Amino acid sequence: MIFSYNWLQSFFREKLPKPEQLAELLTMHIFEVEEIKKVGSDWAINIDVLPNRAADCFAHMGIAREIAAITNEKFQPPAPKLKESRKIKTKDFVTVEVRDKNDCSRYTAKVISKTKIGDSPSWMQERLKVCGLRPINNIVDAVNYVMLETGQPLHAFDLNKTAKPRETKRETARKIIVRRAKKGEKILTLEGEAYELDENILTIADLEGPLVIAGIKGGKRAEVDEKTTTVLLEAANFNPSLTRRSSRQLGLKTDASLRFEHGLDINLTELAISRAAQLISEIAGGEAAQGIVDAYSKKAPARRVKLDFGYAEKLLGAKISSKDAKSILSKLGFEFTGEKSGSVITVVPSWRLDIELPEDVIEEIARIHGYNRIAPVFPRAALVPPARNDDIFWGDVARNILKENGLTEVYTYSFISENEAGIMGYGTRDLVEVANSASQDQKYMRPSLTPNLLKAVEKNQKQFTEIKVFELGKVFRRNVAEKNMLSGALSGSAFYVAKGMVGQLLRGLGISDIWYDEYRPTPEESKSSIWHKQKCAEIKSGKEEVGFLGEIVPRVLGQMGITMPVAVFDLDFEKLQKLATEEYVYRPVSKYPAAVRDLAVLVPRNTKSEEVLNIIEIAGGELVRDTDLFDIYEGEELPDGKKNLAFRIIYQAGDHTLTSGEIDKIHNKIINALEENPEWEARR
Structure with a gap:
């Protein structure tokens, strides 16, 4: 909002x-100043007045009070x-009726x-121009001037253009009615723009219809022009929300x-209307009628807030004496009552609508005193680390x-449709139905993460040739308590890739004794019908099943729209x-080089790779x-x-470089151990 420096100076005798x-x-103590510009x-x-201070600081008078x-x-x-x-009284010219005091608390x-x-005098025109308003005539300029000075908007009517009293009555006074508009009523504004009104719009009307859109815009019908001789001034307090x-x-x-x-x-309202009447009398030669017509619903009681000086010191982290604090508040218009040792009751000035709490009063003291004068002090507190949440901790480890x-990582909805539940083999006895579901696609709570992971694969298969996603x-x-599951989906013939990733995940979690049970595997958390019978396994740690792994059968993939x-x-x-x-x-990491040898073993098809790995590691000592399975081959060339099964074996010693003779000896020992099984053949 723009303010005139010379205007602000007019409130002081001493030079600002x-x-x-x-x-x-101003920037250090109240509001940030965005720009200073020379105008004549x-x-x-240009001051960035905060919304909570609009009541008093959208006016030169409010800013001047802060400067003081x-x-x-x-x-x-x-x-x-x-x-x-x-000779004349205002009440003889006009009467006021306010239909709803909630819409207009004072008129x-x-x-x-x-x-x-x-024309208005040059000094008034110059101040209006600096603030961005265009001078019009001495009456209009005077009410605009008072609005910028006090913050109270006013409106000036040509009283003679308002509706005369009904002939059946003896009244001579014109009647002003503050009421809601009737649906379909129209008004032509001062700029000549027509608006259609309804019951949601408050108007200032006479007996013929709306004169003003209350609190917003004046109407053309009672406009002040060069022929105006009798002016009706209005200052009101309208409902902000309305x-x-x-x-x-x-x-x-x-x-x-x-x-x-x-x-x-x-x-x-009373101060502003008196100030406007004074200016109009001075610059337009007018004669002010005695008194005012004041429709006032109820006088607002003064707000009182207790100020505890000890609490103020604790909150600010600095001691400001009670004398200095009261002096600051007095300059801002506060008064005091009920003073006791260490505290005082402050009477909040009526223009400070933002002051409600003790902290608000303390803030006033602090900002005028100067935050820059309060020494920064590190807070003292006992920092106690929170107890570890294992769900979050191990979840983060697994994700990483x-x-x-x-x-x-993907995040999917916690719901599935009835069709998806059927595809995955679930019946209604397994599912938790959502009450008042938003759509049929969200009819049930998800019994597994797998359906929505497959939907993620289906949606992404057109954009990506390889998809690897997981969700926790x-x-x-x-009838089963909700639980946390960790599931992943990998596109392609990725059974062994997924198996390797699960193994790495479990080792990363510090879980030992991991093995995969491929003999008649039965999943605990899903239906067997969705898994490929030859490519699935129970994931176990010791004797306990901790999960399931496998490829999804083509039937389910086809019904889900997946082509891979x-x-x-x-x-x-x-x-x-x-x-x-x-x-x-x-x-410790060995400083001596490692040697790599590959070894292929021909075994029966039902032999598990873990059986071969165990013998290699026991025999090798x-x-x-390290030993890695890097290839599995089943072809026509084989019996x-x-x-x-092809293994890559890494040999390394911690105290010397292994010779080829030492490596051959260990390698042959492994081959002999493997061939103790008559059905196994090491292929050299």
């Missing part, structure tokens, strides 16, 4: 700091000295007769509506392991948490640093019922 210095003071012999100061408190200069507010006519009116319309809604509904925002939307001091293996989340089964093979692992994460451990066995 230069505009740049004043801007710095004046300066336009900051600079310790004496503030001289306008004190209207109005000479009123002894003040005053009449000025014998006005002469002309004004805001009306402004938005009509798409009409004005300087007046901006102020009414934020709320105004109900006591401001899978992400390092190239999988992408809750599943829901009827998919392997899935489904792990009971709550079981994994109980088995997981942070204990690791470390051994400590010098076998019936046989498969070929």
Whole structure:
């Protein structure tokens, strides 16, 4: 909002700091100054007034009061000295009816007769221009001037253009009615724009219809022009919420509506109307009628807030004496009552609508005192680390392991449709139905993470040739407590890839004794019908099943719209948490080179790779640093019922470089151990 430097200076006898210095003071103590601009012999100061201070600081008077408190200069507010006519009274010219006190808590009116319309004086025009308003005539300029000075919007009517009293009555006074518009009523604004009104819009009307859109815009019918001789001044306090809604509904925002939307001091109407009457009498030669017509619903009681000086010191972290605190508040218009040792009751000025709590009062003291004068002190507190949440801790560990293996975490809905439940083999006795579900696609809570992971594969298969996704989340089964599951889906013939990733995940969680039971595997958390019978296995740690692994049958993939093979692992994460451990066995990295040998073993098709691996590692002893299965081959060239397993063996010693003779000896020992089984053949 733009303010005139010369106008602000008019509230003080002493010279104010230069505009740049004043801007710095305002920024440090109240509002940020966005721009200072030279305009003729004046300066336009653009101040970013915060919404909670609109009631008093959307006006020069409010900013001047703040400057007085900051600079310790004496503030001289306008004190209207109005000479009123002894012959005429406002109540003889106009009566006011407010239909709903909630819409308009106060409506003040005053009449000025014998006005002469002309240009306003140059000093007034200059101040209006600096603030961005266009001078119109002395009457309109005077009410705009008072709005910028006090913050109270006013409106001036040509009283003679309002509807005369009905002939059947003896009344001579014109009647002003504050009421809601009737549906379909229309009004032509001062700019000549027509608006259709309804019951949501508050109007100022006479006996013939609306004159003004209350708090927003004046109407053309009672416009002040060069022929106006009797002016009716209006200063009111309209409901902020109603004004805001009306402004938005009509798409009409004005300087007046901006102020009414934020709320105004109900006591401001009388000061503003007296000030406007004084200016009009001085610059338009008018004669002010005695008194005012004041429709006032109820006088607002003064707000009182207790200020505890000890609490203020604790909150600010600095001691400001009670004398200095009271001095600051006095400059801001606060009064005091009920003073006791260590505390005082502050009486909040009516224009400070933002002050409600003790903290609000303490903030006033602090900002005028200067936050820069409060020494920064590190807070003292006992920092107690929270107890570890194992769900979060092990969840993060698992996520990181899978992400390092190239999988992408996804978050899917916790619901599935009836059709998807049928595809996955679930009946209604297994499912938890959602009450008042948003759609048929969200009819049931998900009993497994697998259906939605398959949907993720289906949606991404057109964009990606390789898909690797996983999810950690809750599943829901009827009559079974909800539990955390960890599932992943990999596209392609990826059974062994998924198996390797599961093994790496479980080792990363510190879970030992991992093996895969491929003999008549039966999943605990899903239906057997969705798994490929020759490519699935129970994942076990010791004797306990912790999950299931396998490829999804083509029938399910086709019904889900998936055109590529998919392997899935489904792990009971709550079981994994109980088995997981942070204990690791470390051994030093050998500084001596390693040697690599490959070994192929021809075995029966039902032989597990783990059986062969165990014999290799037992026979090789400590010098076998690592063994990896890198190929499985089943082809026509092999004998019936046989498969070929290819292993890569890494030999390394911790205290010397192994010779070829040592490596050959160990390698042959492994071959002999393998061939002790008559059905196994080491292929050299």
